[in-house]
Amino acid sequence: MTLLAVRIVWFKGVVFASFIGLLGCSSPTVSDYANNTPEFSLAQFFSGHLTAQGILKNRSGKVIRYFNADLHGEWVDGVGTLKEDFVFDDGEKQQRTWTMTPNENGQYIATANDVIGYGVTHQSGNALFMNYVLRVPYNDDSLDVSVDDRMYRVNENVVINESTLSKFGFEVGYLTLVITKVTAPE
Template sequence: MALLTRRMVWLKGVVFASFIGLLGCSSPTVSEYADNSPDFALSQFFSGHLTAHGILKNRSGKVIRYFDADLHGQWQDGVGTLKEDFVFDDDEKQHRTWTMTPDEHGQYIATANDVIGHGVIRQAGNALFMQYVLRVPYDGDTLDVSVDDRMYRVNDRVVINESVLSKFGFDVGYLTLVIEKVVDPE
């Protein structure tokens, strides 16, 4: 009986340690950035002309694609539209138009032509997080992947975006993107 009791205590210790370990692996929430600046005012940053430059990595971390994009944002009555035109290193072109509508919780609901359902934009301090399902072209067909976008405003003109793409709960790709506001010469 003493052996059984020791094994139970040991097992409970292992389960508790595993639980604590999992808590340590949880990803940060957007609220953890609430005190960071500059403030990520969505309608202010995604307004006017912007450019973007990025890389796409496969699940092993190897860069498999490069791209540039022109973006144009405008806002009317609190609702934003962001048009994105991508050109990849193999000359493939993609177009996406986001519509960002405020909700009653102080967040934004984001929809786009190749997004299944919608994303919820959460913002605090200099950070903006959004999760959604994106339909992407793949091998002559399409593939629906979950996207976890994490954007961080670095200064008045630059945002860095890191995205994890997953399918069936497994990471299948990583995207890193630098977005810069185009300042018109005066």
């Protein structure tokens, strides 16, 4: 075998190994949680008064903000409204109001005042995933970031939410929050 042939075989091996490695790194899908309990019912969990505490990390993983939030969910004729009032560690306040409308596939179309377009929920077992574009304040302007939201119901009263924020395909931040149900549905 010539040196060129050896290099070509080596290169093909490296490419193949890299491809196989990438396949092994695929992220979990919501269906991976189909057998987990308790089941995540959006309408049941996000009803009544809830609280949330969370952190925001930059792209290198450093915590850059902390926050607390009060949430109130209400459902009328199958359509949900979730009002969120955030208070950050520096005193900044933000509000978001989600509207969740069921579609024919058993999912919800989710819109909010600072969401560009909409998100579609995908639920299975104790997990709920949703992707959307969020407009966030940035310096004296705003920035649109893609959000990969993943929520996991860990017991009857607690959901853990992990979000990856990205811009132009690059991860720019990470959000983790714990949402706790304070009262039963009204």
